[in-house]
Amino acid sequence: MHRSLLIPALASLLAMPAAAQAPAKGVADDIFADHPSMDRNATVMPGPDAKPVASLFSERPIGDASVARTADGGWILTGTSLRNAPRHGVELWTSKDGKAWTNWGPAKIAGNGIAPGDISERYLAPSVTVAGGKLYLAFSDKTGCARIAIGTTPGGAFAASPCLVEDVPDASLFVDGDGPGYLLWGGGYIAKLALGFQKLAEAPRFLKPDQAQFAKHPPVGKDWPVRTRVGRSDATMVRDGDKYVLAASEVTGRMRTATEDLFVAEGPTPYGPFSMRALAVPHAGRASLVKLGEGRLAAAYNPKCDDGFALFCEQVGLVPLERAPDGRLRQAASVITEDSAVAARKALITSETMRDPSVTLGGDGYYYLVGTLDGYGYHRPEGGVKLWRSTDLKTWSDAGFVWRWEGMGYDFGKNIAELWAPEIKWVERDKTYYLAFSVMERGVGGKTWLYRSTSGRAEGPYANVTKSYLVDGIDGFPFEDDDGLYFLWGGGNIAKLNAKGDGFDGPVRKLVDVDGDHVGYEGNGLIKVNGVYFLTGAEWHGPLRTHGTYDMMYGTSKTLFGPYSQRRMGAPHGGHGTAFADKQGRYWYTMFGNDPTAPWRMKFGLVPIDIGDPASIGVSRIGAARD
Numbered sequence: 001m002h003r004s005l006l007i008p009a010l011a012s013l014l015a016m017p018a019a020a021q022a023p024a025k026g027v028a029d030d031i032f033a034d035h036p037s038m039d040r041n042a043t044v045m046p047g048p049d050a051k052p053v054a055s056l057f058s059e060r061p062i063g064d065a066s067v068a069r070t071a072d073g074g075w076i077l078t079g080t081s082l083r084n085a086p087r088h089g090v091e092l093w094t095s096k097d098g099k100a101w102t103n104w105g106p107a108k109i110a111g112n113g114i115a116p117g118d119i120s121e122r123y124l125a126p127s128v129t130v131a132g133g134k135l136y137l138a139f140s141d142k143t144g145c146a147r148i149a150i151g152t153t154p155g156g157a158f159a160a161s162p163c164l165v166e167d168v169p170d171a172s173l174f175v176d177g178d179g180p181g182y183l184l185w186g187g188g189y190i191a192k193l194a195l196g197f198q199k200l201a202e203a204p205r206f207l208k209p210d211q212a213q214f215a216k217h218p219p220v221g222k223d224w225p226v227r228t229r230v231g232r233s234d235a236t237m238v239r240d241g242d243k244y245v246l247a248a249s250e251v252t253g254r255m256r257t258a259t260e261d262l263f264v265a266e267g268p269t270p271y272g273p274f275s276m277r278a279l280a281v282p283h284a285g286r287a288s289l290v291k292l293g294e295g296r297l298a299a300a301y302n303p304k305c306d307d308g309f310a311l312f313c314e315q316v317g318l319v320p321l322e323r324a325p326d327g328r329l330r331q332a333a334s335v336i337t338e339d340s341a342v343a344a345r346k347a348l349i350t351s352e353t354m355r356d357p358s359v360t361l362g363g364d365g366y367y368y369l370v371g372t373l374d375g376y377g378y379h380r381p382e383g384g385v386k387l388w389r390s391t392d393l394k395t396w397s398d399a400g401f402v403w404r405w406e407g408m409g410y411d412f413g414k415n416i417a418e419l420w421a422p423e424i425k426w427v428e429r430d431k432t433y434y435l436a437f438s439v440m441e442r443g444v445g446g447k448t449w450l451y452r453s454t455s456g457r458a459e460g461p462y463a464n465v466t467k468s469y470l471v472d473g474i475d476g477f478p479f480e481d482d483d484g485l486y487f488l489w490g491g492g493n494i495a496k497l498n499a500k501g502d503g504f505d506g507p508v509r510k511l512v513d514v515d516g517d518h519v520g521y522e523g524n525g526l527i528k529v530n531g532v533y534f535l536t537g538a539e540w541h542g543p544l545r546t547h548g549t550y551d552m553m554y555g556t557s558k559t560l561f562g563p564y565s566q567r568r569m570g571a572p573h574g575g576h577g578t579a580f581a582d583k584q585g586r587y588w589y590t591m592f593g594n595d596p597t598a599p600w601r602m603k604f605g606l607v608p609i610d611i612g613d614p615a616s617i618g619v620s621r622i623g624a625a626r627d
Helices: 010-015
Strands: 062-069 074-080 091-095 103-106 108-110 123-131 134-140 146-151 158-159 172-175 182-183 189-192 231-239 241-251 260-267 280-281 289-293 294-303 319-322 328-330 355-361 367-372 385-390 398-405 417-425 433-442 445-453 463-466 477-481 484-489 493-496 521-528 530-543 549-557 569-572 579-581 589-593 605-610
Touching: 062 294, 062 433, 123 172, 134 172, 146 182, 182 231, 231 289, 241 549, 241 589, 280 294, 280 319, 355 579, 355 589, 385 417, 398 433, 417 477, 433 477, 477 521, 484 521, 521 579, 569 589, 569 605
Parallel strands: 062 123, 108 158, 280 328, 355 417
Antiparallel strands: 062 074, 074 091, 074 123, 091 103, 123 134, 134 146, 146 158, 172 182, 182 189, 231 241, 241 260, 260 280, 289 294, 294 319, 319 328, 355 367, 367 385, 367 417, 385 398, 417 433, 433 445, 445 463, 477 484, 484 493, 521 530, 530 549, 549 569, 579 589, 589 605
């Protein structure tokens, strides 16, 4: 957990200003206008001094954390007690400074069938609300009934309401100012309460995004699950000025693990109409919103231990929220909520956009870099393939264009053609560089060319190995093995190049894992370490075009053609990149940021990867990240 990095002062949290927002770059291609890699869709935009969210409360393991401010500026906290120590009743803790906590024990709740101190009661998901000089506890009793208990002090008596709604595992209370109260539960059920909060004043209704927003159909995959709900559990609400913020949690499967994230939507009334849902805090768990004062909001951070990339689990932190340029809420630029070396890193080239970056260590000791440029690829006849070089993987110099569109041996006609995924590779046996790149022809599909440097220098000039394109499909990758040069493309196609390098010697094969699945549906690459082949590739996990992650997957084999081990996560957010060894024998993976929870989007960066045993790739946690 690297706790030495996780404890910023609470005063700094409360004093945090909103982060400055850089203007978004224009979109080069209208088909990508709403792509998750656009900065305007970003959930995570960490600033240069961003720190991991701190664990403010670790007195005992709890879930479903609920945090509120008290009238004197202090804090009150509750949640579902887990595992050790007594687990009956509703436990309350208070703090003056968010550091030292006083445990008041189980709240003294009585009335309407609840006996004080009844140890048979196992309350679920209690939440705390402070309003009008009173403390309100919303909870589900042992029969599954949602109730509200009303008191004035944590150590005093609380009077329980009758059963308000049956079969509710996660009730919360919203009090609008010091007036009307609303019971919320599930992924967005709401019912107004009668005066005194002893019964419902209306039939429950379910809150979800306003369907009028979907009159114009969004890109395929963009309407699920945005259209149907805000979340699946622990609905809660706060008022932020003239807006009502509805929050709920959901396990989405981002990063191929049990990430439970906090989503929000906003409307002008407690009933909406609500905006499309937005991911506000990744890894937050089943948490609550907290008003910090002066118009600032925060979210409790209380992940479960099932989340493999949470910073801690069953403890409680606070994540300040800020407004994105379009007005939606998201986690502030001052915090990091993911425990991986990816989340803590920064882009290395920020002067222009880059996708699908490829790095090779050349025969002259320089590292060379190419990638998809101009947003989502240059349109013919503009641009080409640009080269950067570095001696230390930190500082990169622009060497200019090394290839342009002339002499490709193919007639595109009037079709739109986009240059994608260039790959550069130093081939030791030939003492020269190879350059592969794909062209996506609108309405036709993608094709991939292979060029070879005629000078032995990375700067070229480069000549086509054949008279036209080499293969149908995209994402070409040259791979040098002991017996020759191979070419990998698409979702795992591979063939050995002939002696001239202008065609294939032998059949085209398909690299798959032991289940017969591709390791990555695009962006495949290969490295060989101590006789073991590592096949990498890109996959989306979670909601595809909304809040999913574009991750690097891998499989291993002792033979080139496999089958490879069952695919596993290699680098979260890594997606389409290239693995390579540096001069010291350490391994890296290139990354460009293609999803809303990546620490940057469409910029070149490097992620350290660990090959700790003959058959695994790992990514360090924040505290172990390399420079």
